[in-house]
Amino acid sequence: MTYLTLERIRKSFGESVAVEDFQLQVAQGEFVSFLGPSGCGKTTTLRMVAGFEQPTAGRITLAGEDITNARPAKRDVGMVFQSYALFPNMNVADNIGFGLKVKDVPKTEIGARVDELLELIGLPEKAKSYPYELSGGQQQRVALARALAVRPKVLLLDEPLSALDAKIRDELRTEIRRIQRQLEITTIYVTHDQEEALALSDRVVVMSRGVVEQIGTPFDIYNYPSTRFVASFVGRLNRIPSVVVDAAAGIVETGTYRIHTNQPITQGVGSPVDVLLRPEELELGGAEANQLPGTIENVSFLGSIVRVAVNVGSTTVTVDIFNERLLHLPQIGETTSVGFPPHACWVPA
Amino acid sequence: MSIGAAPSGPITEFGTVEGVGMGRVTHEPGGGPPRSRLARLWPWSIVLLGSLYFLMPLIGTVRMSLRHNQGASAAWRLILANEDLWPAFRESMVNGLATIVVSLLVIVPTAYWVTLKLPKLRPIIEFITLLPFVIPGVVLVLALIRLYSAPPLLLTRTYGSTRLVMICAYAALSFPYMYRAVDNGLRAIDVRALTEAAQSLGAGWPTILAKVIFPNLKVALISGALLTFAIVMGELTIALYMAQRTLAPFMADIVRNKPFEAAALTLIMFAVTWVALGMISFVTNRAGKRR
Numbered sequence: 001m002t003y004l005t006l007e008r009i010r011k012s013f014g015e016s017v018a019v020e021d022f023q024l025q026v027a028q029g030e031f032v033s034f035l036g037p038s039g040c041g042k043t044t045t046l047r048m049v050a051g052f053e054q055p056t057a058g059r060i061t062l063a064g065e066d067i068t069n070a071r072p073a074k075r076d077v078g079m080v081f082q083s084y085a086l087f088p089n090m091n092v093a094d095n096i097g098f099g100l101k102v103k104d105v106p107k108t109e110i111g112a113r114v115d116e117l118l119e120l121i122g123l124p125e126k127a128k129s130y131p132y133e134l135s136g137g138q139q140q141r142v143a144l145a146r147a148l149a150v151r152p153k154v155l156l157l158d159e160p161l162s163a164l165d166a167k168i169r170d171e172l173r174t175e176i177r178r179i180q181r182q183l184e185i186t187t188i189y190v191t192h193d194q195e196e197a198l199a200l201s202d203r204v205v206v207m208s209r210g211v212v213e214q215i216g217t218p219f220d221i222y223n224y225p226s227t228r229f230v231a232s233f234v235g236r237l238n239r240i241p242s243v244v245v246d247a248a249a250g251i252v253e254t255g256t257y258r259i260h261t262n263q264p265i266t267q268g269v270g271s272p273v274d275v276l277l278r279p280e281e282l283e284l285g286g287a288e289a290n291q292l293p294g295t296i297e298n299v300s301f302l303g304s305i306v307r308v309a310v311n312v313g314s315t316t317v318t319v320d321i322f323n324e325r326l327l328h329l330p331q332i333g334e335t336t337s338v339g340f341p342p343h344a345c346w347v348p349a
Numbered sequence: 350m351s352i353g354a355a356p357s358g359p360i361t362e363f364g365t366v367e368g369v370g371m372g373r374v375t376h377e378p379g380g381g382p383p384r385s386r387l388a389r390l391w392p393w394s395i396v397l398l399g400s401l402y403f404l405m406p407l408i409g410t411v412r413m414s415l416r417h418n419q420g421a422s423a424a425w426r427l428i429l430a431n432e433d434l435w436p437a438f439r440e441s442m443v444n445g446l447a448t449i450v451v452s453l454l455v456i457v458p459t460a461y462w463v464t465l466k467l468p469k470l471r472p473i474i475e476f477i478t479l480l481p482f483v484i485p486g487v488v489l490v491l492a493l494i495r496l497y498s499a500p501p502l503l504l505t506r507t508y509g510s511t512r513l514v515m516i517c518a519y520a521a522l523s524f525p526y527m528y529r530a531v532d533n534g535l536r537a538i539d540v541r542a543l544t545e546a547a548q549s550l551g552a553g554w555p556t557i558l559a560k561v562i563f564p565n566l567k568v569a570l571i572s573g574a575l576l577t578f579a580i581v582m583g584e585l586t587i588a589l590y591m592a593q594r595t596l597a598p599f600m601a602d603i604v605r606n607k608p609f610e611a612a613a614l615t616l617i618m619f620a621v622t623w624v625a626l627g628m629i630s631f632v633t634n635r636a637g638k639r640r
Contacts, residue, residue, distance in 0.1 A: 052545055072548040079549040085542035089564035098560075099550030143546075150550060 003028035003186050004049070004154055009058035011044055011210075018044045020210045022058070026154075029184040031177070033197035036207035037233065042190045043158055045207075049188060050156050051075050063153055078147030082159040084139040086131040092118070092142050093127040099150035117145040120179060137168040144176065148183065155180070155187045161196065173200060194234045198222060206230045228348045231276055238277040238317040240292075244269050244347075252347065255313045259290050263346035273347045279320040281344035284308065284330060288339035292317075296334045306330075310338050407619070413612035424609035428617075431610070437599035444516055444595060445581035449574045451520040452527045457570070460531045461562055464540050471532075478528040481521055486586035493518055494590065505591075515591045519584065523577035530576065534569025571632050575625045582618070 002025040009022040019041040026032050034042035047053040049060060051072035060068045067075050086095050096117055097110040105113075118124045121141040131139055140160055147155060157176070161169040177200050180187050191197050197204045198218040206213045206221060206229075214226045225231035240259070242252040247265040251258055252275055259275055267273050294312035301323070308319045308330050317338055321327070330336065417423035428434065456478075463470050481489070497504040497514050504510045540562070547557045563570070585597040600618075604611040 050545070050549060052548075072545070073551045073553060075549075077549060079546065081542045081546060083539050083542050085539060085546040087543060087546075087561055087565070088538065089561075089567075098547070098552075102547075102551045102556060146546075146550070156549075 005061045007059045010056045012056045031187045031202045033189040033201040033204045035197040040207040041210040046190045076153040078152035078155045080157045080160045084143045096146045121145045157189045240275040244271045260342045261345045262342045265347045266349045277345045279318040282319040282340045284336045286339040291337045291339050293337045410612045417609040424613040428610040428613045437596045441596035445578040447516045448519040452523045456527045464535045478524040490587045490590040526576040527573040530569045530573030534566040
């Protein structure tokens with residue numbers, strides 16, 4: 001059942017359009033991420049849900065109530081900011097209890113709720129600490145608890161992990177998802193980090209230049225991108241310039257080599273097209289139907305994977321190989337071939 | 350993908366090798382050229398000169414305050430016993446506190462709103478607050494007297510109403526200091542995020558200002574308030590033209606007629622200023638530790 005709805009939302013700042021025709025229905029308890037590069041309108045959209053920006057056109061409803069013009073304080077949404085935004089003059093317990101105090105909740109209830117949330121975020125011993133005494137990760141946990149304290153209908157998170165280092169980011173990411181599942185709270189999460197969006201979300205909204213490019217599950221977004229932008233923005237992508245030889249049979253040609261795909265080709269014979277491929281679907285050598293001979297240009301050891309750049313004549317493609325201790329590392333200058341099955345490549349319209 | 354034997358050879362430890370390609374700087378005792386004695390004395394001579402520049406007048410004032418022909422402590426005794434001192438002091442204190450209140454009520458909401466909603470107006474507001482620096486006090490007071498001496502804004506008929514005009518004039522004089530102090534305080538915190546965080550938790554504007562913004566501006570407000578207080582305590586031109594019996598006209602009168610008592614009074618005011626500065630420093634340090 002739809003819980004939060006954004007209907008044909010538009011936001012412009014003077015002549016500049018930040019968000020155009022944004023439509024989304026979010027179910028209760030769903031975790032939806034807005035993913036896109038800087039300036040794509042994802043934060044503006046989130047701020048419109050929070051009430052910090054007014055839509056130029058369109059309607060926002062939450063639990064059946066029109067909140068398009070409601071003040072932020074009256075929306076029942078909890079917000080977590082990139083900069084934590086903890087009140088420096090208050091300790092952790094007072095920060096978490098702030099919203100409840102504003103709502104005139106009795107002191108004993110506030111105390112109980114604060115204790116409950118401190119347990120939830122795993123910081124029961126930090127109640128009397130001030131924000132400056134906490135690490136970035138701890139501060140963001142407190143910010144999350146503060147937003148949850150008032151039992152909001154929707155939790156909004158605006159790039160909450162951007163200011164943290166990689167290890168803490170990973171830990172907190174798991175923590176956020178655990179808490180969200182435990183509380184079954186409807187959540188909108190803004191990020192420019194595709195890995196974060198894919199790992200956390202039930203659905204991802206990919207945005208570019210104020211427009212929704214695709215809405216789907218992380219699996220669909222990654223494996224079946226509906227636009228060239230989504231394909232290139234989410235994950236790494238190889239692009240091989242080719243020419244259509246037989247659209248019905250799914251055959252294109254790059255240089256003197258033919259590539260077979262079982263994905264539909266909409267362009268006519270002789271049309272220049274790009275064949276798109278994920279690096280992890282390629283292999284060096286092997287017996288796949290498609291084989292492009294080439295020379296190894298570069299080898300990057302990245303820990304869990306080894307990234308190999310292979311020049312295949314007209315272009316260079318990247319091949320990701322899973323690392324293992326017995327792996328024979330390819331050498332720069334070696335001749336090889338890049339192989340992939342027909343279902344691994346597609347030709348965008 | 351071909352899989353073969355693991356590469357043989359020594360296991361390489363990945364880590365940081367100190368000093369490799371880092372161009373390390375070493376400080377060894379006696380490594381550099383020996384500094385001459387003159388070069389070492391040079392900074393100290395500057396400090397000494399600076400200290401003398403500030404201390405000589407002070408020492409002179411102390412000596413002057415002790416040279417009264419009725420005894421060394423006579424000037425101090427006489428000035429503290431002067432029946433006009435304490436009313437003038439009280440008058441200036443009240444004016445100072447009232448000016449702080451007016452200045453805070455005008456500047457804090459203005460600076461907050463400009464930071465939050467109208468950041469493009471900041472240069473204009475800064476310019477306006479600087480006007481007291483470019484308009485001489487005598488011009489300001491004559492303009493005020495002219496404006497408020499005739500209907501519909503006749504406010505100089507009684508001592509009390511004239512005092513009100515004077516407090517507003519003092520508040521204007523304090524704007525450059527108060528605005529900068531508050532503006533610096535606002536720049537030190539993420540005003541927008543704090544405000545929005547409080548809003549999303551259900552707080553209205555009065556709660557946000559009282560519980561979130563004001564407490565986090567405490568140091569800035571105290572600094573601005575004490576500077577304002579110092580200005581009001583020493584302001585002479587406006588008080589003279591408005592015929593107010595405050596501390597500065599009293600001091601001017603003493604300086605003209607009783608030089609030894611004037612020296613003692615100057616030192617008392619000097620001590621009051623240092624206490625005020627000490628308070629700023631104490632509060633700032635405490636807040637700094639908390640941050």
